[in-house]
Amino acid sequence: MANIYRIFKKEVGGYMNSASAYVFLIVFLALGATLFFTQGGFFLNRQASMGGFFVFVPWLFLFFVPAIAMRIWAEEKKAGTEELLMTMPVRDYEVVMGKYLAALLLLVVALLLTFPLPLTVRHFADPKTPVDWGPVAGGYTASILFGAMVLAIGTWSSSLTRNQIIAFILGCAITFVTIVLGFPAVYEVLPFGQFLASLSPWTRYVSMYSGAISLADVVYYLSAVALFLYLNIRTVESRKWM
């Protein structure tokens, strides 16, 4: 536990010291707000809802999250610091967890910083139909869970290579495949389509940000995170049997 916290602290310090983390936050917020106000139908019909924001979150995360995650392991491999780190008395899973949780914090901060958006919504909302906070809470829960899953995919991708660009592309590709498996146009033409669709985070995300949070969906996301973190640990270990 203590080691997870030490790794976490070091990684968070790294984010606070690196320009790329701030660039990430700013671009994410700017793009999110732009999409929300221009594409989400906000000014068009003055709908007092955040739906127009959350519908874009998966597509933003598809690129942003692998971009945060790509350096997590690849950079250590390239610089050789992995050897320094892994010859300290620390268990592989502790390093994996510490690094993952630090990146997750960055993601959560990014989402929290979008909170002015629902406040704007409330400001413009028709007083007779006040904002329904249920879907807003659902939307944030859905975004965090979805982001956590993509982050686990991205960190694992990063542990597979010493090249950050490859890690990024791999992370995007895996995430993209899992998303589109939830599209009827895709799963209806595939064998075992219904089964594959059930593996996709997409429909779960959509129902969740509409305000219907089900335990099964939460369990699904947490299992997906656990799966990719497990793969990550195995990949870090793989230097021992490859």
Add this chain to the structure above:
Amino acid sequence: MIEVDNITKSYGTTRALTGASFRISKGEIVGFLGPNGAGKSTTMKILTCYIPADSGRATVAGHDVFTDSLEVRRRIGYLPENTPLYMEMLVVDFLRFVGGMRGLKGARLKKRVGDVIGLTGLEGAVGKYIGELSKGYRQRVGLAQALIHEPDILVLDEPTSGLDPNQIKDIRDLIREIGREKTVILSTHILPEVTATCDRAIIISDGRVVASGTPQELTSRGRGEQHVTASVRGPRPDVEAKLRKLAGVQEVSVLDVQDGVVRLELRGAKGDGLSERVYEAVSSNQWGLVELRRERATLEQVFTDLTT
């Protein structure tokens, strides 16, 4: 302290270690010598539990490096080859991080960070980012992090590579100082470094240990033949002919003649006494003996003989 039995390791199809065995006792300073690609770094990576051997057994302080790796890692301070460090961290933050990972906390951590900064001469660099430091100073940071938890065993992969002569001397002095209490393994390509800092050298070639011993033992093992140079004041043809007839002499070559002094090189069969016989011949012929020296094989010669 360290026992390595017949370890092998391949990277894909490259055989890096082909059955290396050696023992290192507590308190020894041991130098790994060997040409590029001999397997020095690989051996160190196995001892420090970064990668396991394919076969064979290695134990550190009685703990198996594979099955008991956390115990082994706690006891070792390691400076990997090329000194990988977190370039974007401040020196002091980095040392605190490593100290924390090594189980130090609170006042003890603070004290040890201060100690290793003093020990490695990093006072002027503590507030800088590691990426801003010169190579020599990075090397010091690498040593400082290896020392922070006062490990019983230090493993240093080319600790002086890329340093200027003053820094090399500082680091060697430091290693000798540390080595009074601790077991140190270092690898190097600089042969005099072994003579200067190590109690013992282990020569590795093609993934195996080909020789091991103190620098003196290794050099006297040499080729075994006798090798003498002499400068004699006397008539050149006479001197040359008489010395050639001495018992055991196989080869005589005149290096130069200057102001009536003949400088010769004599090689003889294994054994002793060649220089005494040269002395007797010179004095019985009433020549002058300007210089007489018995040459030892250098570590370079031994190294070249064993590794090519």
